[in-house]
Amino acid sequence: MAGNSGRRGAVRKPGSKKGAVVGSGGRRRRGLEGKGPTPKAEDRPYHKAHKARQAARRDPGAAGRASQRTGRQRNAGHGGHEVVAGRNAVLEALRAGVPVSALLVSGGLDDDRIREAVTLATSRGIPVLETPRAEMDRLTDGAVHQGAAARVPPYDYADVADLLELAGKSFTRSPDPALVVALDGITDPRNLGAIIRSVAAFGGHGVLIPSRRSAGVTAATWKTSAGAVARVPVALATNLARALSQFRQAGFFVVGLDMNGDVDLPGLALATEPLVIVAGSEGKGLSRLVRESCDQIAGIPMPGRMESLNASVACGVTLYEVSRLRAAARG
Numbered sequence: 001m002a003g004n005s006g007r008r009g010a011v012r013k014p015g016s017k018k019g020a021v022v023g024s025g026g027r028r029r030r031g032l033e034g035k036g037p038t039p040k041a042e043d044r045p046y047h048k049a050h051k052a053r054q055a056a057r058r059d060p061g062a063a064g065r066a067s068q069r070t071g072r073q074r075n076a077g078h079g080g081h082e083v084v085a086g087r088n089a090v091l092e093a094l095r096a097g098v099p100v101s102a103l104l105v106s107g108g109l110d111d112d113r114i115r116e117a118v119t120l121a122t123s124r125g126i127p128v129l130e131t132p133r134a135e136m137d138r139l140t141d142g143a144v145h146q147g148a149a150a151r152v153p154p155y156d157y158a159d160v161a162d163l164l165e166l167a168g169k170s171f172t173r174s175p176d177p178a179l180v181v182a183l184d185g186i187t188d189p190r191n192l193g194a195i196i197r198s199v200a201a202f203g204g205h206g207v208l209i210p211s212r213r214s215a216g217v218t219a220a221t222w223k224t225s226a227g228a229v230a231r232v233p234v235a236l237a238t239n240l241a242r243a244l245s246q247f248r249q250a251g252f253f254v255v256g257l258d259m260n261g262d263v264d265l266p267g268l269a270l271a272t273e274p275l276v277i278v279a280g281s282e283g284k285g286l287s288r289l290v291r292e293s294c295d296q297i298a299g300i301p302m303p304g305r306m307e308s309l310n311a312s313v314a315c316g317v318t319l320y321e322v323s324r325l326r327a328a329a330r331g
Contacts, residue, residue, distance in 0.1 A: 082152050084222040085145035087113040092227020094120040098152055104131040104139065106147035114148050143223060155217035158206070158235040160243045164250055166233060167205040167274070176326050177274040178252065181319070182208040184240060184290045185281040186311055189215040193224025194312035195279070200228035202319040208243060208276070211236040241289040247276050254278060254294045256286050257314050261299025265318060268298055271325035277318055279311045 081101065084093055091113045093100060103121040105114055107130050121128050131139070133147070140149050158166075167178035181199050186192055192215045196207055215221070222229050237243035244254050253270045256278040263269075278294060280286035291297065300309065300317055309317070 082154065082219045082222070083140055083149050084152055084219055084227075085140040085143040085149045086223050086226075087111060087117070087146045087148045088226045089222045090148045090150045090227075091117045091120075093150055093152065093222065093230050094124075094126075096227070096230030098230050100124075100126050100150045100152055102126065102151045103128045104136060104149040104151070105129070106131060106133045106136055109147045111147075117148060117150075140219070143219070152222075155229070155234070157217075158233040160208070160235055160237055160246055163206045163208060163233060163235040164246065167252075168250070176203060176330075177272065179204045179274075179319075179322065180206050180208060180247070180252070180276045181315055182237075182240065182244060182254075182276055182278045183214065183280075183311070184210070184278060184286055185213060185284055186279070187213070187215050187281065189218045189220040190224040191215065191310070191312045192217070193221040193229070195315045196221070196225040196232050196234065197228045198312070198316040198319050200225075200232045202323045204232065204319065206233045206235060208235050208237055208240070210240045211238050241287075241293045244276060244278070244290065244293040248293070248295070250274075252276050253296070256280070256291055256294035256297045257300070257318060258285055258291075258297050259299050259302075259308055261297040263296055263298050265298045265300050265321050268296075268321065268325065270296060271322045272329045275322065277315065277322070279315050279318075282308060282311055 084090055084100075090103070094103075094117055100121065103117060103126055105118065105128065118128055131149075136145055136147070136149060163180060167180055179199075179202075181195060181204055183192065183195065186195070186209070192207075192209070198204075199207055209215070217229055217234055225232075248254055252274045254276045255268070255270055257280070278286065278290060280290070286294075286297075298318070300314060302309075
């Protein structure tokens, strides 16, 4: 045959023709029908959710513990280890028993804080790595590290119930009522660090932050707090307004801070009661639902009424005044 007729499959079969093809007459319709809803992930044997459910049945507490750890460690930037930079911050972290994975120091430094940090790290079996200054600058992202840094795991947040329990226990052991600071929309981790430092300085029992749209405990927070994060628990609240209601039900009074407050901070009548102080962001202030959760809104009188205070400064001033009024009440 001529042309392509010598190739297998190139010869048209007798009786074949181009044109419309006869349909199946519905014989294959069943093949087009759906197979029903997709099974849940827990019901698919090879899905990790199915394996997790099986593990939970063997150990009912395992899933809850894993979920709690995930919830406490969630926040922007908390996927891996953090680097705490600065001599005070590093030393405070080691003194408080923070689970440091490595201590980094630049050679040739003669400083009592670094010597103590090295001694503490060595006694706990923590690797001490002599790190060139250029490498230290890179690891700390250009922060002022003063020749000392430490690698720490993601911060282990408390939750609202933990903070309520801790504040209650502290109240029974202390002459002063419980004191907690809640933050509404503070997105700068340095502001968070400064507030935690003030809470530690004036005897506060903890800090409460939302789990979303809020700064978390990062290396910058450790640095700004000068290590106070190791002594002051920070709790995450899925819903801040709801968490404040829990504190009110536990006998706390909630006082929000706003430059146009209902009462002035000096002589605050609620200062001697179990107290939650709520600070909002400098730009937006307190959100509507959080404001409605407050028993009072307190303002800080200032001669320059056109000025507003940074959230960390406002918290520091308020904590000082509460501390002063409580000391006066003790006589």
